[in-house]
Amino acid sequence: MAKNFREKMLINVDLKNFCSFKIGGKGRYLIEVESINDIINAISFSNLESIPFYCIGNGTNILFSSKDIEAIFLVFKNKFSQITNLGEIEENNIKYNLIKTQAGTSLGFLCDYNLKKGLSGLEWAIGIPGTVGGAVVMNAGAFQGQMSDSLQNVTVYSVCEKCVKTLEIDKLNFAYRDSIFKAKDFIIIEATMKFKILTTNEVKELQEKYMEKRKKTQSISFPNAGSVFKRSKNIIPAKIIEDLNLKGLRVGNAEVSKIHSGFIVNLGNATSSDVEELIEKIRENVWKNCGIMLQLEIIKIGG
16 A cells, blocks of 8 residues: 555544534544545555445535544545546537546536536536535435436446446436445546536526525525435425424424525534434424325435
């Protein structure tokens, strides 16, 4: 294992600084990924130490345990965020631009890039603080748009095969907030996406429309991890929770948002136990009154 990898690795890191919930104990090891070699070395270290590994971007859909976690965390952010323009293609007389972007690229940065280039297809993501890699794993989306709408293929490191390979979109098992990547068999390196060519003004208008919607309906005053529960065609958790008058329900410093009932917010010093207890109270209430068992959208890490 490369010496410089061990030198870059951080020890006993406050995980609350690596997630939007601002909740978490200490992570035993953490490396901010800069290259594919960092990924390979981290997996080797995981095997050598017999500890799990976790890949995180901005941690916008994660609830870390408030207890310390014996694992190595691979953080994909600013140091792994190159964007490459692959040029134009034409399909059915419509012009598109192919963009390849590394997993650590923030959605906000990619939205800015698309605005400057007049590229459309990611406007729904304006204001979402996640990374491309995390968004692909979750098939993130909003306002009837999602990552799989634009994706062409994903370059990954195969943990089992110990090699880099490219997977086409039909191999990725995309569903609502789900993909093949949740199984941790592959680590996302970069994604190739297809965006429709418009004008800068047209893209700006669409981004502003979605940003205005987001400001009106979503909690941005307190730390949170976005939608806690998955929605489906017939189940809209936020509406169910609001109809049951659960807005403002609180456990410790965790509270059902008074602005968006699908969110749980950290009012100050919430623990993971506060959030988990509040989640169970919500689920029990919904099950008792509606006969629906809500499924988690956020990912819990640690016990």
